[in-house]
Amino acid sequence: MVFAIPFPEIGPELFAFSIAGFEFAIRWYALAYIAGILIGWQIVKSLSSRPALWRNETSPMSREAVEDLLTFIVLGVILGGRIGFVLFYQPAYYLANPVEILFIWQGGMAFHGGLLGVALALVLFARKHGAPLMSAADALAVATPPGLFLGRSANFINGELWGRPTDLPWGVIFPGLRAQDCPGIEGLCARHPSQLYEAVLEGLILGALLLWLAYRKGALKWPGQLTGVFLAGYGTARFIVEFFRQADAQFITPGNPFGHVVRLGEAGVTMGQLLSLPMLALGLVLIALARWGTWTR
Template identity: 60%
Template sequence: MSFAALPFPEISPEIFSIEIGSLTFALRWYALAYIVGLLLGWRLCIRLVRNVEYWPDHTPPLTTQQLEQLLNWVVFGVIVGGRLGFVLFYQPEYYLSRPLEILKVWQGGMSFHGGFLGVSIVALVFAWRNHLSLLGLADLLALAAPIGLFLGRIANFVNAELWGRPTTLSWGVIFPGEAAQSCADAFGLCARHPSQLYEAALEGLVLAAVLLTLALRRKWLQSPGALTGVFLAGYGLARFLVEFVRQPDVQFVTEENPIGHALHFGTGGLTMGQILSLPMILAGVALIWWARSSHATRQPKKHAEVA
């Protein structure tokens, strides 16, 4: 292809590795993104919990000690949910025929939607066991989530994975590897949308800015569930839009279905990412409407002064 494109930066997926005998232990950028994302999200939650004026009746949904306990639960939910989500949503036949491969998390293969479900389940159980406000807890987690999403998508880019569809735009990136270059022709290399960076910007930076603005300036933490709705709708919409330029998983692409639609209707269809995002958008909008309506009914009515 004879057009301007950006070369992929020479960044190793491994930060460093140590060999002990025949074994090699490596710290990868993707693992570091999970660790840093969880720690930064935890620190943000601590600061929000300590600022009681943000919460209804000046009462945060949990204490800092309970927040430390919740961190362990969230780590479990992210890893187990993310892995099982990838297995069930994207490659069930492969992993069901090779069940031991499911345990090899270090080889890659995590699903955000699965991780979201995993965290939702552990948060529900944690709130029930500790008699906490589920919606308040959900709002807290929603504020922390974009940090991990941003770092995770940057790590996807560094790993040269989950790239986009071919493009002739000047910011297209020439990703390495036979799979990424499957669209190359006799005229040159194949450039693709850096869809990981699109998602990092939308799911991470933009969504974080919107959520923090609503929480800190608009006092939306006073409406339990509203910020959770914004997160659901915001992430779902961002992911739905990026799917138009993101290369679908290989198991969905055939000669008859080059776009990789998982659901077909007429001449169009939806990718698996779009199918999983639609319920999030609808649930998010409904939750925002319910939470804000409930908050309005709880506000004391102002009576006009008698002259």
């Protein structure tokens, strides 16, 4: 290791306090979820209040419907994210310890599960309020990247989901025995700050693209187009970052150090890549269908 960046002196808790002998803590990760959902909700409200952005200059959601949307999305994110983590990443553990599925404060949320949860919540919301499903999905697509940026930044603050070992000058020395367990490396082990790679790609760049398309290029007039852009953009970003991100421990073995779940000789794909490929494919299909006016006829 020639040069590396020490991990900043910041803990996962903003502050902690005691009441009647019980410890309470305000965690960055929880704040990121709350702030991301609230910022996204404000974006949906902004989009819905501008009929000129939409096809036929008609907003797909009433003001009352937008207010109700927040409840649906919160439930979709939390339930879908947790169930997705249990099923995709540690099914055997939680099968043996089912009560711990409820312990969401211990961490363990999967974006792909959260996405499925939000999709189901959106279908239920659209049916309840009679909102056009694809237009409502487009609004949520524009609103999601701020939450991704904050969530990945919180992952970095927590010192979790770090990347593979690297000797690049921006490698970070993450604390903890697991982060420093780098076979073949003597001394301190620097790793890719893959959480920040995702924050930039999925949050800043994808978010800026979606806002530009929505507010400047009239993309909301083609229902489904921005949903497709989001899915394809996230799938591409996550697939790329997985080359630098440390796989989950349960997938890593001495003969499979990169944690590939599908092996192709010496190469392979990780669980994150496997789950992202359908997103990329579906996104491209939605973009094509939107440009053909599938949901505007």
